[in-house]
Amino acid sequence: MNVRFDFSGKTVLVTGAASGIGRATVEALVKAGAAVGIADIQGDEADAFAETIRGQGGAAIGLTLDVRDAAATERAVEMLEDELGPIFGLVTAAGLSRPAPAESMSEASWDLVMDTNLKGMFLSCQSAGRRMLAHGAGAIVNIGSVNSLGGFAGRSNYCSSKFGVAGLTDVLAIEWGRRGIRVNAVAPNGVDTPLVRQGIPPSFVTEVLDDRTPMGRMALPGEIASTVLFLLSDAASYVTGSMLRVDGGLCSGFYTHRQGADLASAALLRDGVYSE
Template sequence: MTAAAPARRLEGRVHLITGAARGIGAAVARRLSAEGSAIAAADLDADGLAALAADLEATGTAVLTGRFDSRDSAATDRFVAETVERFGRLDGAVPCAGIARAARAEEMTDAAFADVLGINLTGVFYTCRAVGRVLLARGEGAIVTVASITARGGQPGRANYAASKWGLVGLTKTLALEWGGRGVRVNAVAPNGVDTPMIRDGIPPDFLDGVMLDRTPLGRLARPEEVAAVIAFLLGPDASYVNGAVVEVDGGLTAGFLTARNGADFASRTIPSPPAPGQQNRP
């Protein structure tokens, strides 16, 4: 069965996306384009940006691209200004730029810690700040950040990544408090593993299959398009009363704990019957 085309809930709007050349960012750009939005796409990957722009322009979508490091606040400010100059408006943003540099904490280099915090948190703040100024002046708009289920707990080997995503949730909720009353909603999605090059290249197959997927009730990775669909909802008019939320797009992973075999480990056992009236459970 062919999936129905998305409703064009974002017709005439303009959204800025960082980390747009591949993975979740590219999926978001395609989804927002399909819903009618013009796209301002930023990334360091010039070839990826060019391919994305060609695909979107072939569907009739207006596209602006910018190649810069999201940690460069001046470059971010310039791209936001260029977006407004090109399209005459800006309705929201999805800061998707993110990296992972796994290492045990005692072996993690200064650069590995600083790079992950810089891109995953500081760069996101720069994007939100620059876009937020435009949206606040209009009195309306929405921003969706990309957190992670790692913001629900620690993760061995990823002190830098966990710190960045916990910080990102704090940033998202603070911006929602500061800006919500002025017409700008800020929310986050928190994915589990998403089938992107960063996951496939960075996680050993035995851990992916034997731990991550084994503990996920849906038993598979998310597709980037599935995360993008939730982001599109949060940006759109149907989410007009959603502000400061962190939406878990995780296949049910964080719905419980001490689970295995897609949540069937305990369910497969016989659960003791309750004691008869007048009896007590004994230790």
């Protein structure tokens, strides 16, 4: 990517930052001069990533964080400001999926996904937002999904949480807009990360996902990261309350022979819940 932004002197917290979209966002922010808090439930991986960045001359701190824990979130944000200075930006990339047909989805699976993807996002926005409000400036980018806009078989928990991301983003934009804080979200299509590749059958990628996407492929993590940096930057100074689709044209309308009936889960396929 050739997009260039300047975040010199700015501190940004990224949750879910040890892998996937979060990791790509951290890499892009560091290249743009930001000091970055790398928050992840996998604390050892967050620390190792931060150490690598510092070894390359960047400013970063690793933070072990379960975003479902309000007290831990407060401690992480406080530590970030103590180490790297006042927080300017937040990117909420922490999230997970636990697919199952709606009729057999467990309460534990529902709660885990909702608590991580939506409650955890709210707690991160609340903790960082309080400090941004005190500083009188800031920008937040929440990682939603095309499933913030429409459903996906086998993922009633995930889609409900991502619809919630859209609502939360709108409300925070309304409440905080006059107080100097912009709040936006991105809605990616499938993103080509190891976790996504592990979670869906290979045939679904080629026969369904690529087929129904006008650009004919999944997004690269860096393509999502560059959009996140745009929304954090002054180039988006009059953008708030938006859910920006980064979907390769998917939501413009897709038609495939499967018509969305495939549950698209490697785990459920192995367990015999459905067949290809």
